[in-house]
Amino acid sequence: MRWIKLFVIVTAMLLVATTGWAQQSKLKIGFIYVGPIGDFGWTNAHDVGRKQLEKAFPGQLETFYVESVPEGNVEPFIDKMVRGGAKVVFTTSFGFMDGTIAAAKRYPDVIFAHASGFKRASNSATYMADFYQIYYLNGLMAGALSKTNRIAYVGAFPIPEVKRHLDAFALGARAVNPKLTIHVRWLFSWFDPAKAKEATEALLAEGADTYAFTEDSPTVIQVAAKKNRLSFSHYSPMQRFAPKHVISGQLVHWERIYIDFVGKVLKGTYTTQNLQNVDYWWLLAEKAVELGGQPGQAINPLFTGRLKAAKVKTSEFGTISVYDLVNRRLAQMSKNPVAFDPFTGPIRDRKGVLRVPAGKTMTVQELTTMEWAAPGIVGQWPGEPK
Amino acid sequence: MEILTWILGTLVRGLAFGTPLLWGSLGEIYAERAGVVNLGVEGMMILGAFSGFAVAQVTGNPVIGLLAAAVVGALAALLHALVSVTLRANQYVSGLALSMFGLGLSGLLGRRWEGIPLDHPLPEVTVLAPLGISLAVALWIVLYHTRWGIVLRTTGESPAAADAMGINVTLVRYLAVVFGGLLAGIAGGFLSVAYRPSWTEGMTAGIGWIVVALAIFAGWDPLKAIWTSLLFGVLFHLSFRLQTWIPPEPLQIMPFAFTIVVLTVGARRGGRVRQAAPEALGLPYVRGER
Numbered sequence: 001m002r003w004i005k006l007f008v009i010v011t012a013m014l015l016v017a018t019t020g021w022a023q024q025s026k027l028k029i030g031f032i033y034v035g036p037i038g039d040f041g042w043t044n045a046h047d048v049g050r051k052q053l054e055k056a057f058p059g060q061l062e063t064f065y066v067e068s069v070p071e072g073n074v075e076p077f078i079d080k081m082v083r084g085g086a087k088v089v090f091t092t093s094f095g096f097m098d099g100t101i102a103a104a105k106r107y108p109d110v111i112f113a114h115a116s117g118f119k120r121a122s123n124s125a126t127y128m129a130d131f132y133q134i135y136y137l138n139g140l141m142a143g144a145l146s147k148t149n150r151i152a153y154v155g156a157f158p159i160p161e162v163k164r165h166l167d168a169f170a171l172g173a174r175a176v177n178p179k180l181t182i183h184v185r186w187l188f189s190w191f192d193p194a195k196a197k198e199a200t201e202a203l204l205a206e207g208a209d210t211y212a213f214t215e216d217s218p219t220v221i222q223v224a225a226k227k228n229r230l231s232f233s234h235y236s237p238m239q240r241f242a243p244k245h246v247i248s249g250q251l252v253h254w255e256r257i258y259i260d261f262v263g264k265v266l267k268g269t270y271t272t273q274n275l276q277n278v279d280y281w282w283l284l285a286e287k288a289v290e291l292g293g294q295p296g297q298a299i300n301p302l303f304t305g306r307l308k309a310a311k312v313k314t315s316e317f318g319t320i321s322v323y324d325l326v327n328r329r330l331a332q333m334s335k336n337p338v339a340f341d342p343f344t345g346p347i348r349d350r351k352g353v354l355r356v357p358a359g360k361t362m363t364v365q366e367l368t369t370m371e372w373a374a375p376g377i378v379g380q381w382p383g384e385p386k
Numbered sequence: 387m388e389i390l391t392w393i394l395g396t397l398v399r400g401l402a403f404g405t406p407l408l409w410g411s412l413g414e415i416y417a418e419r420a421g422v423v424n425l426g427v428e429g430m431m432i433l434g435a436f437s438g439f440a441v442a443q444v445t446g447n448p449v450i451g452l453l454a455a456a457v458v459g460a461l462a463a464l465l466h467a468l469v470s471v472t473l474r475a476n477q478y479v480s481g482l483a484l485s486m487f488g489l490g491l492s493g494l495l496g497r498r499w500e501g502i503p504l505d506h507p508l509p510e511v512t513v514l515a516p517l518g519i520s521l522a523v524a525l526w527i528v529l530y531h532t533r534w535g536i537v538l539r540t541t542g543e544s545p546a547a548a549d550a551m552g553i554n555v556t557l558v559r560y561l562a563v564v565f566g567g568l569l570a571g572i573a574g575g576f577l578s579v580a581y582r583p584s585w586t587e588g589m590t591a592g593i594g595w596i597v598v599a600l601a602i603f604a605g606w607d608p609l610k611a612i613w614t615s616l617l618f619g620v621l622f623h624l625s626f627r628l629q630t631w632i633p634p635e636p637l638q639i640m641p642f643a644f645t646i647v648v649l650t651v652g653a654r655r656g657g658r659v660r661q662a663a664p665e666a667l668g669l670p671y672v673r674g675e676r
Contacts, residue, residue, distance in 0.1 A: 036587060188638050379630065
């Protein structure tokens, strides 16, 4: 009897010890989200990335997250994660930037990575999956499909990121139809369906017939579709909410970055000493972003015919259909290095100031700080340079 | 002609966004007239929006959806009545908790319905807007020209006097709060069944708080609630419509700034707003205590 008892105790202890050991050997990775994971945009996309990351390295890592973390108060959440054993922490909102850098100083043996920011440290990298190339392609299609020569953009905040996307959209649209104007409304909110609805109504009243936007709900798509107007899906696959009216859109694959980054951490390539210059600026070529309103479908087939019928004169390919132009530009931008960039000079802003000289392409630094408005954009532009 | 269409279009948009504000603030006015502040409007509205959408989608009938929204709003308000009237907890805390509870619960239940467009929506301005205006008139008549109105107002002004008159203070407060929740539920249902028409987590995005402010702005008067809601709706729409000419930053704060200005001016003119506030607003009633 005594022997059995002893045996049970020893086995139990061994079990606890080994599972404890196994858990310790797993890399713990924490994610800090700004919104709820159920939203229709940014946070949801990061959470999809987190799940894909877990699948990519089965048994080697453990992930956990906190959602709806206020931007100004990220540090206590990081503290909690590090106390919980996190060795890698991803902070996924611009407003977490300073908190992340401060935490990186406090925890020199933890690896940090901050999305969409520009501050780094020896143990803190930055990463971003950007849409500007895709907005350009969306613009090409809008230029071919607009009948009123007025297209619209409902923007969240007048910050460089949104302005860059708006400019790319406008440049694409005007490359197909130089008579076209792009009408803008600002929401001053990342998520507010009521504001998005009234902004869309205001643009409908102005006669705009093709819509792109930055807001984390399908409101713009649905309000436009009700009036039989076309639109581009934003961030998550929204085509299913208006399958007859969504032409294409922008999709993100954060997992591409997460898997690459964590793979290099596991291999020992990235340590707490060498991240000072690690900045992921991943685009089409890295497959971090995808053209389309649903995965695997770059253009809604309902619009293929009209896009093939629309012809456009280009200096590079002669006269071709817009459908072909979209595909060629997509192929050019999917190469590494890219064979085409929308922000290649000469580009003047809407006031006539030369912003990109001939033969020059904007650098990442310039892209992340740009404030000017492209020609054809109509509407208020807070922070527009003189 | 151009300008006429412009004005007419703006008024229609104002009416559309003003409708949930009107229904919500009418409910809040009645609850506060009985002496109970309910800061849970945001929560009751979002619960109404979710249940209204889900039921309208399943049954294919938006009217049944709205009825469901009303019932759910009323049930949520019953919770507030239980905590703040029977248990005499702090009304403000209870209301805030209800708002958070509603947002959380609807978000949890709503995942499956997220973003789907409603198959059979209700028209935006032709049904609930005229109904809301008629309701406001009816509620004004009840409040100022019937015995029920006297009972309600007395309960809010002086529950002790009401009690002495033989009025069941607890019952009146329960009824007023539940009625307020019913209207808030319909206001939320309108958002998901007529205004959007679709369900998105957190879609009320602060409208419930505007409703609470509008109840005060209207001086707890159902008739005034008509034009305050319409005014706010018009200003809200104009904050996007006018972006053609005016920078967006001042426009964003315009509806709120304008409301504050009118409120201040109103208060200066003989303190009308002050006088209109029910005397016992926010105070739990305990017989024999002051």
